Amino acid sequence: MKRFWIAAALFLVMGFALGGDGAVDLLHRLEGPTPAHLFGTDELGRDLFTRWWLGGARALSLAFGLTVLHLVAGVLGALLVHPSPWLRRVLLAFADTLASIPSLLLCLFLLAFLRPGYGALILALAIGGWIPYARLSLSQLDALKLDPSLQQARLMAAGWPHLWLRHLLPRLWPILAAQGAVGIGAVVLAEGGLSFLGLGLPPERASWGAMLAAGRGFLLVSPWQLIWPSFGLLAMLLATESRRSRTREGDA
Amino acid sequence: MGRPGRIVSSALGAVRALGTVAAVWMLVQVLPRCLPEDPARIAAGEWASESEVAALRHILRLDLPLGRALLDSLNELFHGSLGMSLRFHRPVSELLRAGFPVSLRLALIALALSAALAWAMAGSSRGPMWLRAAAVASPVYVAGPLLLWAVAQHARWIPVAGIHGWATWILPCLALAIPLAGHQSRILAVRLGELRGSLGLRAWEAAGIPTSTRWLKWLLPGVAGPWLTVLGLQLGGLLGGAVLTETIFSLPGLGLQLVGALSARDLPLLQGTVMLGAALYVAAQWAVESAQGFFDPRLR
Secondary structure (H helix, E strand, O other), rough: HHHHHHHHHHHHHHHHOOOOOOOOOOHHHHOOOOOOOOOOOOOOOOHHHHHHHHHHHHHHHHHHHHHHHHHHHHHHHHHOOOOOOOHHHHHHHHHHHOOOOOHHHHHHHHOOOOOOOOHHHHHHHHHHHHHHHHHHHHHHHHHOOOHHHHHHHHHOOOHHHHHHHHHHHHHHHHHHHHHHHHHHHHHHHHHHHHHOOOOOOOOOOOOOHHHHHHHHHHHHOOOOOHHHHHHHHEEEEHHHHHHHHHHHHOOO | OHHHHHHHHHHHHHHHHHHHHHHHHHHHHHHHOOOOHHHHHHHHOOOOOOOHHHHHHHHHOOOOOHHHHHHHHHHHHHHHOEEEEEEEEEEEEHHHHHHHHHHHHHHHHHHHHHHHHHHHHHHHHOHHHHHHHHHOOOHHHHHHHHHHHHHHHOOOOOOOOOOHHHHHHHHHHHHHHHHHHHHHHHHHHHHHHHOOOOOOHHHHHHHHOHHHHHHHHHHHHHHHHHHHHHHHHHHHHHHHHHHHHHHHHOOOOHHHHHHHHOOOOOOHHHHHHHHHHHHHHHHHHHHHHHHHHHOOOHHO
16 A cells, blocks of 8 residues: 555656656657667657656546545535435436446547647546545445434534544545545546547647557557557556555455 | 336336436536537637537527527437437438447447456456456557557458458457456456355355356356446446447447547537437446346345
8 A cells, every 4th residue: 555655656756757748859750769769769759768757647647636636526525415315316316317428428528629638638537537436425424324423423513524524534534545546547547548539638748548549550660659658557557456456355 | 026026126227217318418418518618619610700600509509598408409309319410411310320230249249258258267266366457457448559569460361440351350359358358357256256165155065066056056146246237337338448449440330430520529429429328328237237136036
């Protein structure tokens, strides 16, 4: 667990320190690894090493940021609606409707009418991302309804900040953190898919998905643009995946 | 509850599913209005005149008040029409029907393949932990291009783009099936492990009940529930995976059509495809829910 956070932080620091979008250099296109370009160059002669680091750091920071956003939105929504059965039902119906659209389709639908950039990407990914957190919190809050300590606090006229901070959130946290571990991987996955389709960040910004999409066209000339991001995505997803199974074991 | 109860609850589920589809249809009508920029302006393109944009707003019902536009579009939906595509000037339903068979075949073969792969990976209990993890961690857009790369070098008889005979389906279905198989096999392995450790099964083993009976009567029914749930979720989400797969392998299905609609900002076709995706998801959920009671007597 701790190792995961250290590795992630290290990756982010390295990524933003070493990374860059790379300058176009048409005289050195599609080269393999050389001392000057450790990972080779892409079809515009941009250095793949720096683009790889920056692309990965972008994906990871976006995943962390969005996961926090999803989590906060989901918990807040659940805490706000759960006192009223009617509001609760409305929220769940809305969540069910949104969740019945395959998430990639929903993102694509929104991105068609948004200006490409961080804002659009965050909006498109965030619109469905809060759902699992809200659902989990709601079911957990239901389970806590008859909890003695909570009822006692209510009887002692505790205000909602006290109830939320001292009683509800600490008990919601473990299950939400486990879901968050899954969520980080899911955002990396979704962001990769969107940039693969050319709907992520603008093309001059390095991203793994876009590198894969571009590398596809030059498979037989220079597979390097395909290999590095594949390796990166595989490693990043494996890391979140192993973290997820560990938290799962911790629960049991 | 006996048989009628199951039929009634199944029918209720179907009604709820239809309600969800109608709700999604309304959602895709409302969402474009909530975005910061005018969809008609974007769809008309940069060089469109004001009158052209106004005409498009009229076609897309963006000039009507929200309630009226919703009622109109729902009315249209009940008459089986999903509107006209801006780009092709043909009914959206016709376009969807044209792309559907390719996507359906892709999805069904991939799902069957993923089930076979998942059982193969989960069957041997300890060995392929890393294999499962790697399968989970290779999304279509990683597995697809890597497969293409391998095939383009070594197996040139397999087509890599477009549809040319049965061999066409090998690569796309494999690419789509790998991550699905990873997720399924993880569930299968966990559940099989639990069941194998259960006292009842060990009692059966000690009593000398043959392996085949143990599988048929204990392990398979015990695994079927969670496996079906995952399978249903995956089937419902396959249209999303199809978008990526069809783009990678240039298969003329719904996914490729959607990407085309996206770059042409063809709002009616986008709305239709999203609704179809949601309808497939709900249908898969409903089918799985109805099938669950068959395996798990507690749910009957």
